[in-house]
Amino acid sequence: MNKINKKIIIGFSIGDYNGIGPEILLKSFHKSDLFKQCVPVIFCDEEILNFYSNKLNIKISVEDIKYINKVNESNSFYCLKVDPENIKINPGKIDKIAGSYSIKSLDNCSDALMKKKIDGMVTLPICKINSQNTKFPFPGHTEYFIKKFEVNNNIMIMHSNLMNIGFITGHIPLNSILSKLSEDYIERKLSIYLNSLKKDFKIKHPKIAVLGLNPHAGEEGLIGNDEIKIINPILKKLNKNQEIFHGPFSSDSFFGLQKFKNFDGIISWYHDQGLVGFKSFSFDLGVNFTGGLPYVRTSPDHGTAFNIAGTGVANERSLVESIKLNIKIINNRKFR
Numbered sequence: 001m002n003k004i005n006k007k008i009i010i011g012f013s014i015g016d017y018n019g020i021g022p023e024i025l026l027k028s029f030h031k032s033d034l035f036k037q038c039v040p041v042i043f044c045d046e047e048i049l050n051f052y053s054n055k056l057n058i059k060i061s062v063e064d065i066k067y068i069n070k071v072n073e074s075n076s077f078y079c080l081k082v083d084p085e086n087i088k089i090n091p092g093k094i095d096k097i098a099g100s101y102s103i104k105s106l107d108n109c110s111d112a113l114m115k116k117k118i119d120g121m122v123t124l125p126i127c128k129i130n131s132q133n134t135k136f137p138f139p140g141h142t143e144y145f146i147k148k149f150e151v152n153n154n155i156m157i158m159h160s161n162l163m164n165i166g167f168i169t170g171h172i173p174l175n176s177i178l179s180k181l182s183e184d185y186i187e188r189k190l191s192i193y194l195n196s197l198k199k200d201f202k203i204k205h206p207k208i209a210v211l212g213l214n215p216h217a218g219e220e221g222l223i224g225n226d227e228i229k230i231i232n233p234i235l236k237k238l239n240k241n242q243e244i245f246h247g248p249f250s251s252d253s254f255f256g257l258q259k260f261k262n263f264d265g266i267i268s269w270y271h272d273q274g275l276v277g278f279k280s281f282s283f284d285l286g287v288n289f290t291g292g293l294p295y296v297r298t299s300p301d302h303g304t305a306f307n308i309a310g311t312g313v314a315n316e317r318s319l320v321e322s323i324k325l326n327i328k329i330i331n332n333r334k335f336r
Contacts, residue, residue, distance in 0.1 A: 168180075
């Protein structure tokens, strides 16, 4: 994989270049020690980074390369061209060319990861409005990687220094959740999450909290019986040899009383259930990680933020944490 360089090679898909992705990428490496930890290979034309570097007065070396094996350990961004299309950089504007470009960058970076030309991958934010088409019909990155890497066993994980949450369902409408929750599906997701905590986060004996599906975790069947009929029997079955899964807990009091401090991991049944709590405590420090993939992929926990793109005020902390976690998981898997 990384035979030439001692440092880990991280590939970056550029995301929507009219959003804050290029800005937070430049800021993440500017005046930080990230160059000491990895070699950044950016799947975009160098003019994109040069544009934002000049606009925001962030001076970082940007080099255009044709092959990844040409990188070295100097403090530079190495750019691999994505497409000969005319690039029209217009910060804050939703543009179809930028959307198409973001997916080509994602594809190229993913291909390099699968060919083991890079060690890990960090995805910068895309815009679903201008990127979704017949070639990219996915509601998010996670669903894209399921198809790209031909895997079924995966789970969306949100991580910060305060909590780690695994999501049983992802980007689907609220009225579709119950139809997904078969016993086999739930057990597979719980198993993937448990294995990821052990393998990727090096937690030998995880203690995992499971949130309730209904308000107040069903209130003993008064507000829904899914906890009694579905969740409790599965937890009992999985805890047969060792008590790992605890709950179900009422979501509001779990986050309100900060009970997450007592657990290594948390299970959320749907997108907003866990993310409301997560972003309330970890908005600028959160990382999106896809557990269960054969490759390491992370991303910041926010979107393109077109309203502040190109203004210089975007916060890069979530991306910094994404890069650091990517490196950490690569090393955790390498030295198991």
